[in-house]
Amino acid sequence: MIEYIQSALLLISAFFIIIAAVGVLTLPNTTKNAVYARIHIVGLFDIACILAMIGLGQYLLAGIYFILAPFTAHAIANAYWKKEDRENNVDLMTVEEEVDENHPFIHPKAKMQALESENSEKLKVDERFSVTTIEIDEGE
Structure with missing residues (x-):
C-alpha cells in the first residue's frame, strides 16, 4: 500500500x-x-x-x-x-543623482569626465566608467 x-x-x-x-x-x-x-x-x-x-x-x-x-x-x-x-x-527611476558640490569625496560624473578629458587629451576616454585618484596631504 x-x-x-x-x-x-x-x-x-x-x-x-x-x-x-x-x-x-x-x-x-x-x-x-x-x-x-x-x-x-x-x-x-x-x-x-x-x-x-x-x-x-x-x-x-x-x-x-x-x-x-x-x-x-x-x-x-x-x-x-x-x-x-x-x-x-x-x-x-532617477537617472542622475544629485551630488553636493562641496563634498570632498563624491563628485558629479560630468565633472570627473571633464577633468579626465582635460588631463589626458591623448587617451581615449571610455564613457562607461571613470577612474579617479585622491591626493592625500598629511597636514590635514
Whole structure:
C-alpha cells in the first residue's frame, strides 16, 4: 500500500514539473514583470520536489526544502526589486543623482569626465566608467 502512495506522489510531482516547465518555457520575455512570473511558476517546481522527496521517504529533506524554498524565492524577488526593477520601483527611476558640490569625496560624473578629458587629451576616454585618484596631504 505504501508503494502505491509513493508512486502516486512521484506521478503527481512529475505532472507538476511538466506543467511548470511548459509554463517557464512558453513565458515570453516581453511579459510585464517576467521575473516575478517566473519565480511564481518555479513555486510549482518546489511543491513537486517536496512531493517527490516525501514519495521517496526523505521526510527531513522535504521539510527543510519546504521551509527554505520560500525564503530563497523571496530573496531573489527582493534583490531584483532593490537593484534592477526600474519599471515598478520608483526609487530606481532617477537617472542622475544629485551630488553636493562641496563634498570632498563624491563628485558629479560630468565633472570627473571633464577633468579626465582635460588631463589626458591623448587617451581615449571610455564613457562607461571613470577612474579617479585622491591626493592625500598629511597636514590635514
